[in-house]
Amino acid sequence: MIDVKRIEEVMRIAVEHSSADQLEVLASAKETALTRFSNNHIHQNVSETNMGLSIRAAVGQRLGYASTNRLDADSVKAMVDRATEMAAHRPPDDRFTSLPSPKATRKRDLVALSTVDCSPERRARQVEQLIRIAEAGELTAAGAFSTGYNIIGIANTLGVLATTVVSDASLKTVMMAETSSGYGSAIAVDVDDIDVEKIASEAAEKARISIDPIDIEPGPYTVILEPDAVADMVSFMAFAGFGALSLQEGRSFMKERLGQEIVSPLISIWDDAFDDHTIGLPFDFEGVPKQKVSFIENGVAKGVCYDTYTAAKEGVESTGHGLPAPNIHGPLPLNLIVGAGNSSLNDMVNGSERAILVTRFHYTNLEDPIKTTLTGMTRDGTFLIENGEIRSGIKNLRFTQSILEALSRVEQVSNERQMKDAFLGTIYVPALKIREFNFTGATQF
Amino acid sequence: MKELAFLALDVAKAYGATYADIRIIERQNEAIIIKNGRVEELGASTNYGFGIRVIADGAWGFAGSFLVERGEIERIARLAVETAKASALIKHKNVTLAPAPIITDSFTSPVQKDPFDVALQDKLAVLSRAEEVIRKTPGVSIASASMEMARHKKIFASLEGSYIEQEMTECGAGIHAIAISGNDIQERSYPNSHGGDSATAGYEFIESLMLGEHAAQIAEEAVQLLTAKECPSGEMTIILDGSQLALQVHESCGHPVELDRVLGMEASFAGTSFLTLDKLDKLRYGSPIVNINADATIPGALGTFAYDDEGIPAQRFDIVKDGMFKGYLTSRETAPILEQTSNGCMRADGWGRLPLIRMTNINLLPGNSSLAEMIDGVKDGVYLSTNRSWSIDDKRLNFQFATEIGWEIKNGKLGAVIKNPNYTGLTPEFWNSCDAIAGQDEWRVWGLANCGKGEPMQVAHVAHGAAPARFRNVKVGVGR
Ligand SMILES: [Zn+2]
Numbered sequence: 001m002i003d004v005k006r007i008e009e010v011m012r013i014a015v016e017h018s019s020a021d022q023l024e025v026l027a028s029a030k031e032t033a034l035t036r037f038s039n040n041h042i043h044q045n046v047s048e049t050n051m052g053l054s055i056r057a058a059v060g061q062r063l064g065y066a067s068t069n070r071l072d073a074d075s076v077k078a079m080v081d082r083a084t085e086m087a088a089h090r091p092p093d094d095r096f097t098s099l100p101s102p103k104a105t106r107k108r109d110l111v112a113l114s115t116v117d118c119s120p121e122r123r124a125r126q127v128e129q130l131i132r133i134a135e136a137g138e139l140t141a142a143g144a145f146s147t148g149y150n151i152i153g154i155a156n157t158l159g160v161l162a163t164t165v166v167s168d169a170s171l172k173t174v175m176m177a178e179t180s181s182g183y184g185s186a187i188a189v190d191v192d193d194i195d196v197e198k199i200a201s202e203a204a205e206k207a208r209i210s211i212d213p214i215d216i217e218p219g220p221y222t223v224i225l226e227p228d229a230v231a232d233m234v235s236f237m238a239f240a241g242f243g244a245l246s247l248q249e250g251r252s253f254m255k256e257r258l259g260q261e262i263v264s265p266l267i268s269i270w271d272d273a274f275d276d277h278t279i280g281l282p283f284d285f286e287g288v289p290k291q292k293v294s295f296i297e298n299g300v301a302k303g304v305c306y307d308t309y310t311a312a313k314e315g316v317e318s319t320g321h322g323l324p325a326p327n328i329h330g331p332l333p334l335n336l337i338v339g340a341g342n343s344s345l346n347d348m349v350n351g352s353e354r355a356i357l358v359t360r361f362h363y364t365n366l367e368d369p370i371k372t373t374l375t376g377m378t379r380d381g382t383f384l385i386e387n388g389e390i391r392s393g394i395k396n397l398r399f400t401q402s403i404l405e406a407l408s409r410v411e412q413v414s415n416e417r418q419m420k421d422a423f424l425g426t427i428y429v430p431a432l433k434i435r436e437f438n439f440t441g442a443t444q445f
Numbered sequence: 446m447k448e449l450a451f452l453a454l455d456v457a458k459a460y461g462a463t464y465a466d467i468r469i470i471e472r473q474n475e476a477i478i479i480k481n482g483r484v485e486e487l488g489a490s491t492n493y494g495f496g497i498r499v500i501a502d503g504a505w506g507f508a509g510s511f512l513v514e515r516g517e518i519e520r521i522a523r524l525a526v527e528t529a530k531a532s533a534l535i536k537h538k539n540v541t542l543a544p545a546p547i548i549t550d551s552f553t554s555p556v557q558k559d560p561f562d563v564a565l566q567d568k569l570a571v572l573s574r575a576e577e578v579i580r581k582t583p584g585v586s587i588a589s590a591s592m593e594m595a596r597h598k599k600i601f602a603s604l605e606g607s608y609i610e611q612e613m614t615e616c617g618a619g620i621h622a623i624a625i626s627g628n629d630i631q632e633r634s635y636p637n638s639h640g641g642d643s644a645t646a647g648y649e650f651i652e653s654l655m656l657g658e659h660a661a662q663i664a665e666e667a668v669q670l671l672t673a674k675e676c677p678s679g680e681m682t683i684i685l686d687g688s689q690l691a692l693q694v695h696e697s698c699g700h701p702v703e704l705d706r707v708l709g710m711e712a713s714f715a716g717t718s719f720l721t722l723d724k725l726d727k728l729r730y731g732s733p734i735v736n737i738n739a740d741a742t743i744p745g746a747l748g749t750f751a752y753d754d755e756g757i758p759a760q761r762f763d764i765v766k767d768g769m770f771k772g773y774l775t776s777r778e779t780a781p782i783l784e785q786t787s788n789g790c791m792r793a794d795g796w797g798r799l800p801l802i803r804m805t806n807i808n809l810l811p812g813n814s815s816l817a818e819m820i821d822g823v824k825d826g827v828y829l830s831t832n833r834s835w836s837i838d839d840k841r842l843n844f845q846f847a848t849e850i851g852w853e854i855k856n857g858k859l860g861a862v863i864k865n866p867n868y869t870g871l872t873p874e875f876w877n878s879c880d881a882i883a884g885q886d887e888w889r890v891w892g893l894a895n896c897g898k899g900e901p902m903q904v905a906h907v908a909h910g911a912a913p914a915r916f917r918n919v920k921v922g923v924g925r
Contacts, residue, residue, distance in 0.1 A: 125534070
């Protein structure tokens with residue numbers, strides 16, 4: 001079913017038909033499927049086949065955009081004309097210089113045929129395996145198991161031409177008892193790498209040990225954040241401040257602080273699409289090869305990522321972090337990595353006199369992007385640790401906490417890391433132990 | 446097109462489907478964003494495809510594709526049935542649907558001024574004028590103005606014999622000012638944050654917003670906020686404006702009354718609901734003046750339609766009546782649990798997604814007070830306007846909202862502007878503390894175009910009618 005030729009053909013038609021000064025074509029084709037379960041049975045089971053074409057046309061310094069999912073030759077040509085017409089009708093943008101010129105890209109496909117060919121029946125069988133584990137623990141399981149692939153092609157009239165194929169599989173589950181719940185998840189390029197039993201057992205264990213949670217007074221606590229919670233927090237941080245546009249517009253917490261220590265020296269954060277622990281494209285959505293970018297190195301603010309437009313503004317090179325045009329957020333990292341430490345989750349628990357262990361956060365949101373004030377709830381396994389041991393589950397808490405301040409108070413970083421879904425793309429993160437994490441409210445479960 | 450729709454249903458039936466429906470949808474869209482004097486986005490898009498939903502062996506399957514052609518329709522119909530049969534490998538009981546009327550109809554949402562006929566230059570001029578006023582206000586760091594228009598043409602056909610065509614036109618617009626000084630970032634929006642306001646209407650809706658006339662005020666307020674004092678911390682009386690109340694209704698009432706959520710069908714993603722089945726007709730959700738309904742028939746509102754994506758006619762019904770919890774949003778699959786038929790809340794985000802229970806227009810009905818009267822009755826409190834940030838737990842109890850701006854209220858008078866306001870609470874406690882709601886004169890419907898739900902994620906367009914309301918003993922200024 002993977003048809004890279006079709007994508008290349010569509011791009012060729014668009015580029016050849018162009019009458020604009022410069023033209024860019026972003027084409028994609030995907031097949032995705034998702035099996036969703038709740039109350040220990042499959043209740044939704046879906047798949048989608050789609051293609052897409054986005055055109056960016058430049059007439060002088062005027063840019064116009066058009067997109068469609070009709071990919072016959074006539075529709076493609078009509079969209080090229082539409083984007084060009086849109087461009088012609090708008091005022092020029094004197095900051096636009098050029099679409100990117102071709103650069104050598106590393107050819108890489110991240111695709112597993114077992115994922116591409118995964119049938120609804122195979123997903124059902126694996127979900128069944130997970131549900132058996134839930135039932136054995138007298139738990140109710142809900143979750144989603146998805147598989148799919150995406151072909152992405154980018155071409156422009158300056159000679160950029162690149163395609164790549166990426167597959168991904170994801171399983172997540174929440175297992176619920178009467179008064180508690182637990183969570184487990186994994187993502188991988190190859191569905192064969194998804195360890196259903198491990199995920200199910202982790203979720204079941206969390207639900208089991210958090211039964212009959214106790215009330216606890218909100219306030220500042222030492223917390224141990226498991227990778228899912230860290231992933232959530234760092235995703236918001238990246239969104240708020242690791243892109244060049246946020247820095248140029250003065251709304252990034254990195255402004256006027258490059259070269260300074262902004263968080264604990266135990267923290268390093270970078271983006272690397274070629275790392276083995278991410279699902280990365282070799283080039284960005286402008287066709288620019290992905291560069292490794294360091295945002296925070298041993299606590300010190302190092303830099304931000306760029307696309308062609310924001311790079312031109314500062315006279316630097318794009319780092320290959322452009323998102324599909326038009327894009328109001330500017331460049332953003334899709335393959336985040338947080339550096340490992342030399343601790344472990346066990347060490348953190350064992351070394352804590354009194355702390356709260358958080359499995360994951362729920363519905364987090366930034367109240368202030370420069371102070372990085374984040375609020376959200378804990379979910380699916382929150383525990384009180386006393387004298388180096390998990391004492392009991394606790395009812396979920398709300399936190400209102402500056403991310404930068406939290407990362408300044410990191411005491412331990414785990415050596416083991418996990419790849420998680422980020423806001424955009426993926427993130428590879430350790431567990432963190434942080435002192436004085438500010439819980440500001442509680443709920444009834 | 447009718448022929449292709451029936452082909453899908455026939456193929457599904459031939460492969461073993463006992464129920465099947467198909468939706469064929471064409472969507473046309475245009476978006477313009479101007480930021481800091483530059484046209485940031487100016488684009489047109491079209492999107493076309495179909496989705497087939499079936500029941501086979503007593504379980505659900507769904508498949509969709511962009512290629513609206515005979516061969517692909519046959520392939521996708523087969524795939525939907527194959528998927529349903531895979532679902533059936535792990536089922537506890539057969540899916541049964543509440544009966545639905547067989548309907549043949551077509552509906553076009555009223556449009557006075559077709560947004561796709563308005564010249565691009567005119568649209569750009571409207572946005573440029575407002576954006577320029579904001580940008581040129583001293584102290585403003587980022588100025589933006591945006592508009593979006595969309596048209597969906599939907600065909601729904603079911604094996605039971607319904608065939609419905611709907612054409613819906615939506616328009617929305619908004620303006621935004623950000624002022625930054627050091628580490629202080631303040632923002633103001635009109636008519637609402639997160640993209641403004643939208644409606645199921647033509648370009649006349651955008652004209653009615655009069656963006657240009659409101660630009661100076663929000664720009665000045667954003668700058669003023671930089672030197673305003675911090676929101677006080679503590680328990681006090683708050684008055685919320687209509688737009689913030691719209692989101693409060695959305696998060697603390699709209700989502701928890703989705704019956705699929707209540708039944709655990711969203712448990713792994715957005716969560717479940719504190720409004721469990723035993724609470725129906727028994728729980729005092731709010732004070733006796735709190736009345737909330739669902740009404741998919743409000744002319745021009747963003748959550749308005751003629752038929753949902755299961756072919757059920759749009760309806761109006763009570764959610765909260767005199768403070769008591771009275772009703773859920775339902776579907777054909779879930780309604781039988783309440784011994785009811787569907788109240789028509791199933792909608793999908795386009796052809797490639799499965800219909801889910803979604804809010805329509807969920808409204809806090811007007812009371813008999815007014816903003817002036819409510820302020821008059823406050824000794825010490827705050828008036829908060831325009832959402833900035835939102836968060837709520839996975840049973841929809843503990844919420845925390847931040848707003849763009851607030852004003853002190855002292856001894857019945859509106860006082861100084863306050864910055865960084867937020868408030869938090871528990872849903873039933875909060876609604877039970879409501880002691881006044883403004884009347885019809887101050888009531889309006891707010892469109893909300895970014896409601897997320899489901900896996901894969903779907904975005905729904907919904908709306909909420911609200912007038913300002915007052916709440917006692919609310920925790921304000923959290924995390925300071
Ligand atoms: Zn929502």
